[in-house]
Amino acid sequence: MSRVCNLTGKRFMSGHSVSHANNKTKRKFNVNLRSVSLQSTILKANFRMKIAASTMRTVIKNGGFDRFIIKSDNSKLSENALKIKRKILRK
Secondary structure, three states: OOOOOOOOOOOOEEEEEEOOOOOEEEEEEOOOEEEEEEEEOOOOEEEEEEEEHHHHHHHHHOOOHHHHHHHOOHHHOOHHHHHHHHHHHHO
16 A cells, blocks of 8 residues: 555655765655544544544644535545535535
8 A cells, every 4th residue: 555644634744864075875765654433523433544643734734624625625635535424514
């Protein structure tokens, strides 16, 4: 499975490791993914997904999974998150 956040679609970044002698070698900065279960109070369902730790902090800051999904811009959400958002907005 690819290392991509299931909510925001956040992926790895690429860059360089720079030695003391200023030699540059390519490297990847991986996303800090965590397996979590998020509860939707509107849909009365649990969603198991792998999300980035930074996304989890944002979910908590916004007041829960439902509020995070509703507040988020569609362009910043992944396809799975957009499907969940449409279900929430229908209710």
